[in-house]
Amino acid sequence: MKRFALIIATTLLVAVGTPLLAPVVAAQTTPIPTLTLTIIGETNNSKQVFSKPLILLPEIPLDLVITFHNGDPTMAHSFTIADVNGTPPYPINSQILSPGAPNVTLSFTVLSLTRIAYNGTQFTPQPSPAGGILFFCIPHQAAGMVGRIDLAGLAPPTAEKGILLRAYWIGLIGIAVTLLWVVISYYIIKSSSRHFKDHADHVRRGLP
Known part of the structure; x- marks a missing residue:
């Protein structure tokens, strides 16, 4: 019994x-989604800008693959993300690309808006004053060539x-x-x- x-x-x-x-x-076995973008550094109306100053992530964590192209015929640009201290060496950096230089592709994982994984290490990125993660051009940051990575607002599921x-x-x-x-x-x-x-x-x- x-x-x-x-x-x-x-x-x-x-x-x-x-x-x-x-x-x-x-x-637990669901893969992290990937978002692939091309961002161009350029001069528009005598102002140095990124072609996409705002990158909205549909969700996090997310693998972000960014191809940076310098489309400016006369000026050098970079795509750079600093750590929370905002000082070099910069964890994510395309280096300064001269006009006509080959594109640079950067692949990293946004774990949260305060944590990024890149090349086997994690760091806290420099925040943007407008919210999210700040990215900038090294030669023209003071001139306002900056952008940010933020999370898109999603409606709660029904x-x-x-x-x-x-x-x-x-x-x-x-x-x-x-x-x-x-x-x-x-x-x-x-x-x-x-x-x-x-x-x-x-x-x-x-x-x-």
């Missing part, structure tokens, strides 16, 4: 626990009826399994009790 009850209890726990653990395992029903049934199943486990535990304890065995032997002998 005791062995049979243990087999039933183990089977029930495995059957109920497996669906609950499956979504967790799937979430709760789906199917998800609510699933949670409802999982709750009921959990309660039922708990009650069944209590009953099985009672009989296991009762069957292994010395008092119960002595009484059963007493009855078998025909004694009161």
